[in-house]
Amino acid sequence: MRMVDLIDRKRRGGALDGMEIRQMIQGFCEGTIPDYQMSAFLMAVVFQGMTKEETSALTEAMADSGDIMDLSSVHGVKIDKHSSGGVGDKISLVLGPLVSAAGIPVAKMSGRGLGFTGGTIDKLESIPGFRTQLTQEEFLHNVNTIGIALAGQTGRLAPADKKLYALRDVTATVESLPLIASSIMSKKLAAGCDGIVLDVKAGSGAFMKTVDGARQLAMEMVSIGKSAGKAMTAVISDMSQPLGYAIGNRLEVVEAIEVLQGKGPKDVRQLTLRLGAYMLVLGRGAATPEEGEAILEELLDSGKGMEQFERFVRAQGGDLSRIGDTVMESKEVTLKPGVVQAMDTERIGAAAMCLGAGRKTKDDPIEYGAGLRIHKKIGDRLAEGEAAAILYYSHGADVEAAENLVRQAYHMGEAPVSPPPLIHDIIA
Incomplete structure (x- = not known):
C-alpha cells in the first residue's frame, strides 16, 4: 500500500476498503505516514466525502488504535450518552445519577471543555475534592457497587483521534461530516458500552447551526454505531438559546442539584427525562420511552435521584457541603x-x-x-x-x-x- 495512491484515489472520488483504512491509521500513529500526506488525504475527504462503509471502517480503526474499555465485569446492559456540546449543557450531571438510580449501570468517560462549550469533567472538578482520574479498578468497582462512575478520558483512549484532530485543526479540515462523526464515535466505541444515546445540538450555540445539519450528523453517527453492533438512538435538541439559566462550571453544578431536588429549569428537566427514557429503553429497563420517562420522574420527585448524586459524589471524593465556598x-x-x-x-x-x-x-x-x-x-x-x-x-x-x-x-x-x-x- 502506497499512501500516495490512496490520496489519489480519494481525490478522484474513489473509495478505500477497510484494510487500507486500518493500515493507513496504523501507519499514521506509528509515524511511517507523515503529517503532510495525512493532511492531503483529509483535504480529499473534505471535498469528496466518504461512503458509510469507509466512515465505519475509519471509526473502528481509530477506536482500535488504543485501549478498549473492558466493561464485561459490569452487570447489566451498559448505555452511554454523548452530547455534541452546547452552552449551559449540564444534562450529564443530572442524567447519570438518575439513570443509575433506575438500575441501568452508567460507566461514562467524558472530556474537558474547549472553546465556548463546557465540559462535564470541568464541572465535576468544580466540586471540592472530586476526583475524575480513577484507576480502572476504582472505575469498575464504583459502577458495580453504586451503579455509576464518571471519569476523564485517558490518553490511551482512541489516540488516533487526538493525533488526527490536531492535524485537522491546523489544516482547515475540521468541518467534514464523516470526520466529525468518526472522531466522536471512535471514543464512544472505545469506551466499551453496549448502546449509546446521542444528544445532537442544533442552533447558534452548537457546532451544527441548523437542524438539518444536526440531523445529518446524528444519522451518520447512528449508522456507525449500528455497524459496530451498538444499540443507538439520537435526539436532536435545541441550542438556539442556553440550556437552563446557569453558564459556568460551579454555577451549573448548583443548577443541576436544583433539578435533582425537583426544582430548577423546566428545559433541563425535560431534556434529562427524554434522554434518560431512551437510555432505559436501550438498557432494557423500560419497554417504551413513555414508561422510561415515568420511572425517571418518580425518581426525581421522590428525591432518590438526588440521593444517588450524593452517593456518586462521595464515592469520587467530592464534598458538596463546600460547593458555595468560592465568593465571586x-x-x-x-x-x-x-x-x-x-x-x-x-x-x-x-x-x-x-x-x-x-x-x-x-x-x-x-x-x-x-x-x-x-x-x-x-x-x-x-x-x-x-x-x-x-x-x-x-x-x-x-x-x-x-x-x-x-x-x-x-x-x-x-x-x-x-x-x-x-x-x-x-x-x-
Whole structure:
C-alpha cells in the first residue's frame, strides 16, 4: 500500500476498503505516514466525502488504535450518552445519577471543555475534592457497587483521534461530516458500552447551526454505531438559546442539584427525562420511552435521584457541603426593554470564557466559580431597568468584553415570540 495512491484515489472520488483504512491509521500513529500526506488525504475527504462503509471502517480503526474499555465485569446492559456540546449543557450531571438510580449501570468517560462549550469533567472538578482520574479498578468497582462512575478520558483512549484532530485543526479540515462523526464515535466505541444515546445540538450555540445539519450528523453517527453492533438512538435538541439559566462550571453544578431536588429549569428537566427514557429503553429497563420517562420522574420527585448524586459524589471524593465556598464578584447587565426575539448563544458562551469559565487551549486554567446567570430567554419580556443577566468573576477577568458579548447576544424587539421547541427530532 502506497499512501500516495490512496490520496489519489480519494481525490478522484474513489473509495478505500477497510484494510487500507486500518493500515493507513496504523501507519499514521506509528509515524511511517507523515503529517503532510495525512493532511492531503483529509483535504480529499473534505471535498469528496466518504461512503458509510469507509466512515465505519475509519471509526473502528481509530477506536482500535488504543485501549478498549473492558466493561464485561459490569452487570447489566451498559448505555452511554454523548452530547455534541452546547452552552449551559449540564444534562450529564443530572442524567447519570438518575439513570443509575433506575438500575441501568452508567460507566461514562467524558472530556474537558474547549472553546465556548463546557465540559462535564470541568464541572465535576468544580466540586471540592472530586476526583475524575480513577484507576480502572476504582472505575469498575464504583459502577458495580453504586451503579455509576464518571471519569476523564485517558490518553490511551482512541489516540488516533487526538493525533488526527490536531492535524485537522491546523489544516482547515475540521468541518467534514464523516470526520466529525468518526472522531466522536471512535471514543464512544472505545469506551466499551453496549448502546449509546446521542444528544445532537442544533442552533447558534452548537457546532451544527441548523437542524438539518444536526440531523445529518446524528444519522451518520447512528449508522456507525449500528455497524459496530451498538444499540443507538439520537435526539436532536435545541441550542438556539442556553440550556437552563446557569453558564459556568460551579454555577451549573448548583443548577443541576436544583433539578435533582425537583426544582430548577423546566428545559433541563425535560431534556434529562427524554434522554434518560431512551437510555432505559436501550438498557432494557423500560419497554417504551413513555414508561422510561415515568420511572425517571418518580425518581426525581421522590428525591432518590438526588440521593444517588450524593452517593456518586462521595464515592469520587467530592464534598458538596463546600460547593458555595468560592465568593465571586458580580455585575448586572441591563438592556433596553422589550421582548427577546432571538439569542446568539455562542456569544453567551464566549462571555463565560472572558469571565474565566472556559479555555482556548486544553492547558489553559479555568476559574471554577466564574460564569453568568441569564434571567431572560427567547419570548420573555425585559422591563425597564431589569437585569438580563448577572456576571460572576474574579480578579483578572475581562468583564467589559463579557458584558459587551452579552449585550450583542440579545436581539430585542416588541413583537411577541414563541420560544423554540426543545426537541426537534428523534432518530431511533
